[in-house]
Amino acid sequence: xxxxxxxxxxxxxxxxxxxxxxxxxxxxxxxxxxxxxxxxxxxxxxxxxxxxxxxxxxxxxxxxxxxxxxxxxxxxxxxxxxxxxxxxxxxxxxxxxxxxxxxxxxxxxxxxxxxxxxxxxxxxxxxxxxxxxxxxxxxxxxxxxxxxxxxxxxxxxxxxxxxxxxxxxxxxxxxxxxxxxxxxxxxxxxxxxxxxxxxxxxxxxxxxxxxxxxxxxxxxxxxxxxxxxxxxxxxxxxxxxxxxxxxxxxxxxxxxxxxxxxxxxxxxxxxxxxxxxxxxxxxxxxxxxxxxxxxxxxxxxxxxxxxxxxxxxxxxxxxxxxxxxxxxxxxxxxxxxxxxxxxxxxxxxxxxxxxxxxxxxxxxxxxxxxxxxxxxxxxxxxxxxxxxxxxxxxxxxxxxxxxxxxxxxxxxxxxxxxxxxxxxx
Amino acid sequence: xxxxxxxxxxxxxxxxxxxxxxxxxxxxxxxxxxxxxxxxxxxxxxxxxxxxxxxxxxxxxxxxxxxxxxxxxxxxxxxxxxxxxxxxxxxxxxxxxxxxxxxxxxxxxxxxxxxxxxxxxxxxxxxxxxxxxxxxxxxxxxxxxxxxxxxxxxxxxxxxxxxxxxxxxxxxxxxxxxxxxxxxxxxxxxxxxxxxxxxxxxxxxxxxxxxxxxxxxxxxxxxxxxxxxxxxxxxxxxxxxxxxxxxxxxxxxxxxxxxxxxxxxxxxxxxxxxxxxxxxxxxxxxxxxxxxxxxxxxxxxxxxxxxxxxxxxxxxxxxx
Numbered sequence: 174x175x176x177x178x179x180x181x182x183x184x185x186x187x188x189x190x191x192x193x194x195x196x197x198x199x200x201x202x203x204x205x206x207x208x209x210x211x212x213x214x215x216x217x218x219x220x221x222x223x224x225x226x227x228x229x230x231x232x233x234x235x236x237x238x239x240x241x242x243x244x245x246x247x248x249x250x251x252x253x254x255x256x257x258x259x260x261x262x263x264x265x266x267x268x269x270x271x272x273x274x275x276x277x278x279x280x281x282x283x284x285x286x287x288x289x290x291x292x293x294x295x296x297x298x299x300x301x302x303x304x305x306x307x308x309x310x311x312x313x314x315x316x317x318x319x320x321x322x323x324x325x326x327x328x329x330x331x332x333x334x335x336x337x338x339x340x341x342x343x344x345x346x347x348x349x350x351x352x353x354x355x356x357x358x359x360x361x362x363x364x365x366x367x368x369x370x371x372x373x374x375x376x377x378x379x380x381x382x383x384x385x386x387x388x389x390x391x392x393x394x395x396x397x398x399x400x401x402x403x404x405x406x407x408x409x410x411x412x413x414x415x416x417x418x419x420x421x422x423x424x425x426x427x428x429x430x431x432x433x434x435x436x437x438x439x440x441x442x443x444x445x446x447x448x449x450x451x452x453x454x455x456x457x458x459x460x461x462x463x464x465x466x467x468x469x470x471x472x473x474x475x476x477x478x479x480x481x482x483x484x485x486x487x488x489x490x491x492x493x494x495x496x497x498x499x500x501x502x503x504x505x506x507x508x509x510x511x512x513x514x515x516x517x518x519x520x521x522x523x524x525x526x527x528x529x530x531x532x533x534x535x536x537x538x539x540x541x542x543x544x545x546x547x548x549x550x551x552x553x554x555x556x557x558x559x560x561x562x563x564x565x566x567x568x569x570x571x572x573x574x575x576x577x578x579x580x581x582x583x584x585x586x587x588x589x590x591x592x593x594x595x596x597x598x
Numbered sequence: 599x600x601x602x603x604x605x606x607x608x609x610x611x612x613x614x615x616x617x618x619x620x621x622x623x624x625x626x627x628x629x630x631x632x633x634x635x636x637x638x639x640x641x642x643x644x645x646x647x648x649x650x651x652x653x654x655x656x657x658x659x660x661x662x663x664x665x666x667x668x669x670x671x672x673x674x675x676x677x678x679x680x681x682x683x684x685x686x687x688x689x690x691x692x693x694x695x696x697x698x699x700x701x702x703x704x705x706x707x708x709x710x711x712x713x714x715x716x717x718x719x720x721x722x723x724x725x726x727x728x729x730x731x732x733x734x735x736x737x738x739x740x741x742x743x744x745x746x747x748x749x750x751x752x753x754x755x756x757x758x759x760x761x762x763x764x765x766x767x768x769x770x771x772x773x774x775x776x777x778x779x780x781x782x783x784x785x786x787x788x789x790x791x792x793x794x795x796x797x798x799x800x801x802x803x804x805x806x807x808x809x810x811x812x813x814x815x816x817x818x819x820x821x822x823x824x825x826x827x828x829x830x831x832x833x834x835x836x837x838x839x840x841x842x843x844x845x846x847x848x849x850x851x852x853x854x855x856x857x858x859x860x861x862x863x864x865x866x867x868x869x870x871x872x873x874x875x876x877x878x879x880x881x882x883x884x885x886x887x888x889x890x891x892x893x894x895x896x897x898x899x900x901x902x903x904x905x906x907x908x909x910x911x912x913x914x915x916x917x918x
Contacts, residue, residue: 367797368797371799375714375735443721489691491714492713
């Protein structure tokens with residue numbers, strides 16, 4: 174099976190490439206990337222990408238697929254369908270499923286379901302501690318053998334510093350992803366602590382509850398001489414700590430999510446639970462710091478933190494609603510709308526943040542259009558606009574912060590291992 | 599004046615209201631105040647309408663006040679307390695609201711323990727929703743009756759110095775009063791032990807004080823909040839006696855203040871904690887007048903939202 178993607182603007186910062194050209198795919202792999210006019214080739218499929226952007230398939234390193242255990246919220250099938258609709262060809266499935274991914278047989282189960290039902294590449298993160306309870310380390314070596322690419326207790330921080338230190342001292346080369354939150358400080362908070370929490374009469378979550386724990390996690394990594402990745406950074410102070418640590422040579426990387434780029438705590442003023450997530454939407458100052466952090470490179474990756482929840486869990490009182498929003502289908506368009514169009518980032522930077530760097534952090538051979546690699550690609554119409562609605566979302570859950578919003582940039586085709594797994598037409 | 603028409607089907611808080619809208623409610627309440635001192639305490643304004651009091655949190659005075667107000671407007675009143683409803687069986691707020699709407703009720707008056715519950719219900723239902731207190735968020739009719747009483751006593755709101763004392767952090771009464779009073783041009787000082795002052799409250803346009811004697815200097819009125827020691831969830835509360843010593847309103851404190859200072863309390867009073875009995879029963883106290891005025895204010899609110907909804911329905915009908 175040969176496929177030719179013709180005349181698109183190819184953006185691949187891993188190879189410092191940004192030029193109009195053709196990509197030839199054969200047998201699921203990229204066999205040629207030619208800038209300028211390529212000779213006549215006989216192919217089974219040809220896609221005319223004139224005026225379109227051709228990117229490596231997006232690598233989303235923070236996704237909750239919910240299977241096994243909460244198939245009412247999402248399944249690997251529906252979650253990866255949402256992924257490919259958003260141009261994502263590789264997801265890292267977080268281990269806070271039921272059961273938690275804390276044993277090799279659970280890893281095998283996820284991989285088995287993914288092999289049968291997934292629409293894109295599914296990578297698995299294992300838990301740091303048994304049951305994600307923060308008491309006893311998992312057998313990281315065995316989990317690695319079973320195929321995980323990262324460990325995380327995401328949704329919870331490992332409160333016991335000694336225990337996390339042990340994990341960082343025995344990573345087996347895997348990426349350790351920290352959900353940095355001091356629960357003794359965030360307590361029962363539901364919204365950023367400040368004027369908005371006061372106005373709404375809701376309990377606040379201070380930035381301190383995040384950055385104090387970021388600081389600890391960074392220091393533990395320094396001590397262990399290991400690398401660490403901080404998930405969903407939302408506030409200015411966390412970035413200052415990470416920037417400083419990077420300067421001092423600590424192997425720390427971090428990600429933020431599209432909602433922290435686009436939204437602020439003020440969006441919560443109507444008690445819409447589709448703006449309730451953890452960490453919470455922060456102040457305008459924090460949002461500005463996040464945007465600057467993306468520009469300067471302090472932030473390494475953009476990940477959706479796709480967190481599907483059923484309507485029953487969201488369409489209730491703000492205090493009682495679950496934390497989290499879906500994001501796989503909107504991440505790229507939000508980035509185009511909020512960062513590319515205002516000129517904050519260019520395509521090279523976007524691909525670095527959403528493809529190349531997350532792949533590098535996870536140590537997977539993705540995020541670039543190098544000859545010989547799997548043909549994971551996305552073709553984007555940068556000028557198209559679309560309005561997000563419950564009907565447009567293919568995720569099983571509809572808890573998007575962007576319902577009703579018109580976003581710029583639309584995925585036309587998503588290609589995974591040489592196969593068209595999504596087409597807008 | 600075209601700006602003086604009430605066109606909201608709900609009253610969810612004072613946050614979203616303009617000064618004119620607040621003044622319109624107060625003016626309408628003045629018109630209704632006389633009804634309660636007539637021989638026949640009833641006007642036919644809401645005849646044929648059904649008002650449902652939906653209370654998710656125990657409340658005696660607010661529920662009774664709304665019930666009296668609705669009855670004096672000739673509405674039919676149904677009281678639902680959650681202990682006896684299907685909420686105990688796990689029904690969601692929205693389902694409960696939709697069921698009440700399906701009974702063709704006209705107004706839901708809701709008290710709820712979670713902030714924002716009234717906002718969510720108002721957005722969901724076509725019928726009117728009146729917030730009778732939601733979590734720590736707002737208690738608009740309480741603030742309106744406080745302002746009504748204040749204006750009755752001192753002739754104006756504009757330029758008055760009003761001090762709100764007590765657990766500001768967890769008080770919906772404080773928040774609604776802050777919105778209402780600042781919109782009407784009063785200078786508001788909030789005073790509490792530091793741990794009961796919520797973050798960034800000064801950005802709502804108030805002065806923050808922790809010393810009560812300084813806060814009360816040249817105050818025209820003091821609104822004393824109930825200390826809800828029974829809800830001490832975050833153990834942030836000071837000891838009761840310590841609170842009375844440092845923040846309680848006593849005759850001794852009162853003697854140093856403006857002679858005609860107005861003393862208010864939303865009730866129920868913890869005598870000997872927020873204020874001494876002498877103060878509660880003294881010449882400066884307007885606490886029982888607040889209760890009386892509450893009826894007129896709630897009549898005004900029920901009347902205005904019912905009217906607005908009729909107008910909205912008519913408009914929608916015309917469009918069809």
